Amino acid sequence: MVSALYIHIPFCVSKCRYCSFSSFAGLNGLYDRYLLNVKKEMDQISAGCCKKMELQTVFLGGGTPTVLDPERLVNLLDHAEKLFGFAFDAEISVEANPGTVDGRALELLRQGGFDRLSLGVQSFSADELAMLGRCHSPMEADAAFKAARSAGFTNISLDLMYGLPGQTIESWRTTLITALTLEPEHLSMYQLTVEEGTPFGDLLASGKLELPDEDTVVAMDELNLELCGEAGLEMYEISNFSRPGYRCRHNINYWQNNEYHAAGAGAVSFSSGVREKRFDDPREYCRRVEAGDTVITEREELTLEASFRETVVMGLRMMDGVERECLVARFGLDPERYYGEVLEKLVAQQLVELTPTHLKVTPAGRLYSNIILAELV
Amino acid sequence: MKHIRNFSIIAHIDHGKSTLADRMIQLCSGISAREFKDQFLDSMDIERERGITIKSQTICLPFKARDGQEYALNLVDTPGHVDFSYEVSRALTSCEGALLLVDAAQGVEAQTLANLYLAMENDLEIIPVVNKIDLPSAEPEKVALQIEEDLGLDAEMTRYCSAKTGEGVQEILESIVSFLPPPEGDPKAELQALIFDANYDAFRGTIISVRIVNGTLRQGDTIRFMSNDAEYRVEEVGTFRIQRQSEKTLSAGMVGYIIAGIKSVQDARPGDTITLRDRPCAKALPGFKEIQQVVFSSIYPISTDDYEDLAAALEKLQLNDAALTFLKDSSAALGFGFRCGFLGLLHLEVVQERLEREFDVSLILTVPSVRYKCFLKDGSLQEIDNPAYYPDPANIDYTEEPYIKATILMPDRYMGSVMNLCMERRGENTTYHYPTPGRIELSCEIPLAEVIYDFYDRLKSITQGYGSFDYSLIDYRKSDLVKLDILVNGERVDALSQLVHRNNARARGLHACEMLKEEIPRQMFKIAIQAAIGGNVIARTTISALRKDVTAKCYGGDITRKRKLLEKQKAGKKRMKTVGNVDIPQTAFLAVLKSDQK
Numbered sequence: 001m002v003s004a005l006y007i008h009i010p011f012c013v014s015k016c017r018y019c020s021f022s023s024f025a026g027l028n029g030l031y032d033r034y035l036l037n038v039k040k041e042m043d044q045i046s047a048g049c050c051k052k053m054e055l056q057t058v059f060l061g062g063g064t065p066t067v068l069d070p071e072r073l074v075n076l077l078d079h080a081e082k083l084f085g086f087a088f089d090a091e092i093s094v095e096a097n098p099g100t101v102d103g104r105a106l107e108l109l110r111q112g113g114f115d116r117l118s119l120g121v122q123s124f125s126a127d128e129l130a131m132l133g134r135c136h137s138p139m140e141a142d143a144a145f146k147a148a149r150s151a152g153f154t155n156i157s158l159d160l161m162y163g164l165p166g167q168t169i170e171s172w173r174t175t176l177i178t179a180l181t182l183e184p185e186h187l188s189m190y191q192l193t194v195e196e197g198t199p200f201g202d203l204l205a206s207g208k209l210e211l212p213d214e215d216t217v218v219a220m221d222e223l224n225l226e227l228c229g230e231a232g233l234e235m236y237e238i239s240n241f242s243r244p245g246y247r248c249r250h251n252i253n254y255w256q257n258n259e260y261h262a263a264g265a266g267a268v269s270f271s272s273g274v275r276e277k278r279f280d281d282p283r284e285y286c287r288r289v290e291a292g293d294t295v296i297t298e299r300e301e302l303t304l305e306a307s308f309r310e311t312v313v314m315g316l317r318m319m320d321g322v323e324r325e326c327l328v329a330r331f332g333l334d335p336e337r338y339y340g341e342v343l344e345k346l347v348a349q350q351l352v353e354l355t356p357t358h359l360k361v362t363p364a365g366r367l368y369s370n371i372i373l374a375e376l377v
Numbered sequence: 378m379k380h381i382r383n384f385s386i387i388a389h390i391d392h393g394k395s396t397l398a399d400r401m402i403q404l405c406s407g408i409s410a411r412e413f414k415d416q417f418l419d420s421m422d423i424e425r426e427r428g429i430t431i432k433s434q435t436i437c438l439p440f441k442a443r444d445g446q447e448y449a450l451n452l453v454d455t456p457g458h459v460d461f462s463y464e465v466s467r468a469l470t471s472c473e474g475a476l477l478l479v480d481a482a483q484g485v486e487a488q489t490l491a492n493l494y495l496a497m498e499n500d501l502e503i504i505p506v507v508n509k510i511d512l513p514s515a516e517p518e519k520v521a522l523q524i525e526e527d528l529g530l531d532a533e534m535t536r537y538c539s540a541k542t543g544e545g546v547q548e549i550l551e552s553i554v555s556f557l558p559p560p561e562g563d564p565k566a567e568l569q570a571l572i573f574d575a576n577y578d579a580f581r582g583t584i585i586s587v588r589i590v591n592g593t594l595r596q597g598d599t600i601r602f603m604s605n606d607a608e609y610r611v612e613e614v615g616t617f618r619i620q621r622q623s624e625k626t627l628s629a630g631m632v633g634y635i636i637a638g639i640k641s642v643q644d645a646r647p648g649d650t651i652t653l654r655d656r657p658c659a660k661a662l663p664g665f666k667e668i669q670q671v672v673f674s675s676i677y678p679i680s681t682d683d684y685e686d687l688a689a690a691l692e693k694l695q696l697n698d699a700a701l702t703f704l705k706d707s708s709a710a711l712g713f714g715f716r717c718g719f720l721g722l723l724h725l726e727v728v729q730e731r732l733e734r735e736f737d738v739s740l741i742l743t744v745p746s747v748r749y750k751c752f753l754k755d756g757s758l759q760e761i762d763n764p765a766y767y768p769d770p771a772n773i774d775y776t777e778e779p780y781i782k783a784t785i786l787m788p789d790r791y792m793g794s795v796m797n798l799c800m801e802r803r804g805e806n807t808t809y810h811y812p813t814p815g816r817i818e819l820s821c822e823i824p825l826a827e828v829i830y831d832f833y834d835r836l837k838s839i840t841q842g843y844g845s846f847d848y849s850l851i852d853y854r855k856s857d858l859v860k861l862d863i864l865v866n867g868e869r870v871d872a873l874s875q876l877v878h879r880n881n882a883r884a885r886g887l888h889a890c891e892m893l894k895e896e897i898p899r900q901m902f903k904i905a906i907q908a909a910i911g912g913n914v915i916a917r918t919t920i921s922a923l924r925k926d927v928t929a930k931c932y933g934g935d936i937t938r939k940r941k942l943l944e945k946q947k948a949g950k951k952r953m954k955t956v957g958n959v960d961i962p963q964t965a966f967l968a969v970l971k972s973d974q975k
Binding site: 190267367 | 943
């Protein structure tokens with residue numbers, strides 16, 4: 001039963017230099033046509049569901065959804081509500097870029113039904129923002145946060161990035177403290193991953209990108225735990241921290257490897273055991289919806305065992321780990337028996353902990369999660 | 378018999394032998410350029426890719442000469458690398474003449490000389506051919522002069538061609554007919570057939586290439602191998618056209634093949650003489666030699682589950698490669714594998730590549746070794762080619778190692794650096810002379826172990842590709858040998874042990890440590906790498922601990938991709954060998970074999 005919906009808005013004001021996501025700048029003329037087609041796709045998804053269930057979470061992500069004006073976003077959300085229905089306590093998130101929202105827009109979004117705002121702040125250093133190719137200033141980020149509070153958002157998350165080229169532990173500390181001073185309910189802190197095919201990737205390949213060394217990054221990780229702990233934000237996933245009660249339910253659904261609907265260019269859905277990815281280019285996507293062709297470009301269906309392993313691997317991203325009873329109920333498999341020696345070795349190395357109810361990564365294992373997950377995948 | 382010519386093309390590597398053969402085949406067979414695959418005689422992928430010939434092949438070219446007569450020209454192709462010189466010598470015995478091919482830009486090289494001497498030992502008539510005259514840098518007159526002065530061949534005989542464009546090739550074919558003698562021999566005498574090659578065919582078994590020296594051979598005859606008295610019934614005889622063509626008989630003077638239900642090429646050894654059971658000849662043809670393996674290395678499958686596959690692959694490969702030997706071997710680090718013997722380093726590389734490519738097994742090779750003689754204090758002698766069996770040094774009286782005589786030909790400006798290289802490599806009795814102004818032929822006695830390490834690569838690099846090199850084994854001499862062990866976090870990695878001369882031990886040890894440091898990925902703990910002789914550490918490096926390996930982001934849209942990255946990481950780890958608690962990748966084992974190119 002699917003109770004989550006992701007809608008992708010693949011547009012941005014400009015493309016950031018590290019970004020490998022499905023997003024396009026300069027397609028302003030396509031906005032209305034795109035929204036129309038996304039609605040059409042949602043109609044089809046809804047029609048294809050035999051058993052319908054109210055949505056517990058909706059996530060409008062990008063790109064930058066807020067390059068579209070708030071009326072259009074609210075209209076899109078209304079359409080989804082009409083089709084699927086929302087639970088009374090549903091979590092309805094929208095991503096925003098500080099440079100693209102003002103008080104009025106935030107009020108309209110809040111009144112239109114969005115109750116969780118994820119602000120892409122990334123850094124409070126003007127130099128770092130410029131280096132990343134972000135189109136906003138630290139002041140605009142600060143203003144956007146305050147405007148969101150005034151607009152009535154009581155669940156705000158900030159996205160920050162660390163391990164940036166040239167970044168020092170001091171500059172990161174400043175960014176983090178500035179963010180915590182705003183008292184957000186939720187913080188996502190991502191170590192920069194340089195991907196091939198991005199401007200950063202090219203620079204790295206040609207030796208022109210100087211990233212902080214590993215010791216510095218590890219010191220940043222330690223700082224995150226320390227400062228967030230003091231501020232009452234608890235780490236619940238590798239890159240996510242929240243106040244009690246404010247974990248992102250939509251994302252937890254992903255990490256539990258549960259199913260979700262998705263609509264829009266580049267979006268990935270997972271339903272009836274099948275994961276499907278849509279065409280990245282919004283123009284291609286529109287043409288296909290209009291012509292009645294499939295928008296799916298990749299499809300994946302895993303065997304039960306592979307799906308079990310994937311669920312373990314995804315679940316171990318969370319500090320709570322995976323619940324053994326849930327795995328047995330879902331797959332008929334228990335990690336202790338299934339992995340045998342491999343797991344015993346990880347336990348002996350004190351990288352994971354196996355309790356009667358859970359399997360989870362130990363604090364010592366957190367910085368080596370890929371090594372652990374590569375054993376279990 | 379008057380209308381048969383048996384000839385070979387001898388040349389230094391890269392001088393265009395296969396291209397000339399291609400052109401001749403095209404001219405004689407009328408195959409269109411479109412249907413023609415380059416390097417016609419080189420059927421293995423690896424031969425085509427590297428542009429070298431490993432297995433010799435034979436082809437019979439029908440040629441209508443200017444005198445109006447039809448001739449059968451048997452081209453016996455030969456390998457062009459020093460590792461395979463025994464094969465070359467066998468191929469040459471089956472011929473009356475040879476084309477000595479010299480690159481018009483490169484001139485005479487060490488292997489040209491070595492091959493020429495081989496041809497002369499076999500009393501072959503020689504037609505010098507200057508190839509690649511179409512090159513802008515070609516200096517055909519200068520090269521012709523070299524041929525006359527260095528090699529003492531008659532310049533009048535020299536032919537010029539461009540195998541690439543085809544210019545001059547027709548004239549060469551005419552010269553073969555007019556200058557090379559037809560074979561001699563008595564078709565009515567007792568059968569004497571010389572085996573000069575054997576190839577394996579999955580359907581027919583071993584296909585033996587022979588030169589009939591005397592007598593006649595028919596299908597249904599029972600043949601006998603003179604070296605071991607093995608007897609077989611002949612199923613088919615024939616000649617090598619574009620495809621094999623069966624014939625009623627093979628008689629004196631002819632080159633052809635025999636199929637006789639022989640299972641492996643091991644049973645048909647080049648150099649052996651075949652005769653008839655019912656009417657045997659009195660004497661075997663001269664020149665038969667057991668193949669000598671000079672380089673040894675252990676081959677292990679990366680995944681221990683692949684041991685059976687590796688065993689099967691080696692057996693199959695041996696069907697077609699009589700020079701390869703293998704025995705079971707085992708290592709604490711790598712599990713079960715095989716100790717293999719090779720003709721040289723190129724042969725080793727070829728075997729490794731063929732195993733990985735044709736049989737799809739991933740391998741780890743140990744440091745190649747030569748065969749040492751250990752004279753023990755109790756008076757006994759042990760021949761050691763595997764560090765694992767090196768006796769306790771306390772029991773060793775002295776050791777000996779094989780020496781070669783190296784012949785190096787180069788422009789004289791590289792003399793100094795090549796002399797240094799030879800000295801570095803413990804070369805002795807270095808002599809030299811100037812065969813022509815500006816060129817030096819240097820000969821030097823060097824331990825074979827020094828040559829198999831990276832001598833050829835170094836020589837190529839210090840002479841900027843102009844130096845060429847050939848060698849022959851001479852004798853065993855006293856050595857000061859030690860066993861160098863590599864320890865990873867205190868554990869000896871037996872597969873990385875090597876036998877080296879004491880003077881080289883530190884440099885080799887340091888090199889191994891540094892290469893391992895580069896190749897072993899950082900792990901969750903610090904890794905100490907040490908090189909030691911006995912309990913004495915002579916070199917060390919450390920790999921610092923990996924502090925973090927985390928994927929920052931993973932949401933609904935990334936799950937598949939991120940999972941695949943983890944699967945890749947898992948597969949990478951599976952390809953590593955765990956020694957103690959350290960994972961060592963295959964590349965690390967290979968890197969230790971590689972020299973550092975300064």
